[in-house]
Amino acid sequence: MNEFELIRHYFDRRQSVPGVIVGVGDDGAVLAPDPNTDQCQVIDTLVEGVHFPVGTDPADIAYRSVVVNLSDIAAMGGRPRWMTLALTLTDASESWLGAFSSGLFAAADKYNVVLVGGDTTRGDSVVVTIAMSGEVEKGCALLRSGATPGDTIFVTGTPGDAAAGLALLQQREANEYLVGRFLRPTPRLETGRKLVGKASAVIDISDGLVGDLGKLLQASGAGAEISIDRLPLSDALRARFDVDKQRRFALTGGDDYELCFAANADSVVELAGITAIGKVTESTALLCLLNGDVVEVDDSGYRHF
Amino acid sequence: MNEFELIRHYFDRRQSVPGVIVGVGDDGAVLAPDPNTDQCQVIDTLVEGVHFPVGTDPADIAYRSVVVNLSDIAAMGGRPRWMTLALTLTDASESWLGAFSSGLFAAADKYNVVLVGGDTTRGDSVVVTIAMSGEVEKGCALLRSGATPGDTIFVTGTPGDAAAGLALLQQREANEYLVGRFLRPTPRLETGRKLVGKASAVIDISDGLVGDLGKLLQASGAGAEISIDRLPLSDALRARFDVDKQRRFALTGGDDYELCFAANADSVVELAGITAIGKVTESTALLCLLNGDVVEVDDSGYRHF
16 A cells, blocks of 8 residues: 555544544645634654654554643643644554554544544654644633642642553563553543633643653742652552652653642542642742652653753 | 753744744643634654755755645645644754754744744654644635536646755755755745635645646546646756656656646636646546647656555
């Protein structure tokens, strides 16, 4: 199959979807966003050997590529609508593409986002970029910049699991739960929607809790104190690693795609799946406390350069 | 500089632009499209060593990355609005990034499109993906699918120049005009806008005139006859190559980013910079005529797989 046949066979489902006037197959997609909303626009790339090990199941690569974008939409309080895919491949193996498209549509169908276009190219390694649009009520997009001293800092889920899963994957060790958290993380779309009008600042954790919370605080011009002993850790993480490693994964491991946010604690009291881990402060420092003492944390998270 | 400082330094201009509520720097951009329009959404990737030679000036890579997307917007009759950039780099040389961002913003400013977000990653080679949004009056997007027997087929500009320029570049031969047509093609945005309501089908020529016209005809369920002796060829192309090569570049060379379209000839008679090259027919074949005789053309254009 040539490039055009490939696209048609694996990516063109010719669905009829509200708001999608023209999908895959023309020079571009033609879309009718809900005029009562603002559009959230995000883009994220996964590179073979950098963001996932060489040899990762293409279905997992695709699934994760969709989720990392959904997570950005979640962090803005948005509902996902549509996405375009730029796929750079080393060859055009049909089995690879079949698995990739099955993972892509598994995530797309689960989270209600529609593939409306793309570009396939050849390169030296697999590079997957997805650009995604979501919608949020006008003027209500959640930003990083509104955290106010006195707000409580929350995190969803159990951070650290994905980094632990990646470490196991790289050592070719098995742990279905932890490796699964790396390969198929959960975009916190429902929580993001519920935070609209409630959270003062939100970010998703892609580069590590401490590093990403630091970005939220910098955007907000505030500081924070978080308690390491209040970090929500999964049973699987506790069972597999010692306490130091658990904390290191939870504080600086990337790839969780949980949300970290600041809010008045009373306004989010009814939300499930969130844990208070600290407070926003007047200073601009981010302090990590362990049994009340400040400890140093390597806050570099994961940086590309 | 780390990844975040890089983004801020080279790509965050903190412009105030109508419709851009939040630009570069948050989890995503927040945008307010014109509610009286449909949104055109496109995505295109350029890979080092595939779409441009290794060692190409980063300013030209960036400029061309913007233009190839603008060209898709032009082919839909749209006005460009905003774009996101996914940039995979082998290292983070400041001189490379400085040149790249200068080329990016040169094209963005010239054609009035705003960078609103992006993602930088590290990989084995340079891969540049841009996702771009444009706007077109509701229900008026130009598609590939409306060509009708009897329509005249037109092309903008002088196709073949870009492929000739690339061939010279690869042989390390100079020709300012032809090489310039490859490195910095012209997106036919003005012509695209003027074709709204007039052209029955439009495509931009990225993979070669014959191949791309073939896609337009397939989408329209029609055929065509084009006259090779009516192809508009530039003086520079004629001066540098023999007649066979001129025609081969014009018919099957890629990278021109000219528009090829079908229209009632009377409706576009006042448009400058277009040339009639043939007619849409009832058959589904695309015939190339030379002095009235059908000739065979290798219509493969440029395919990635």
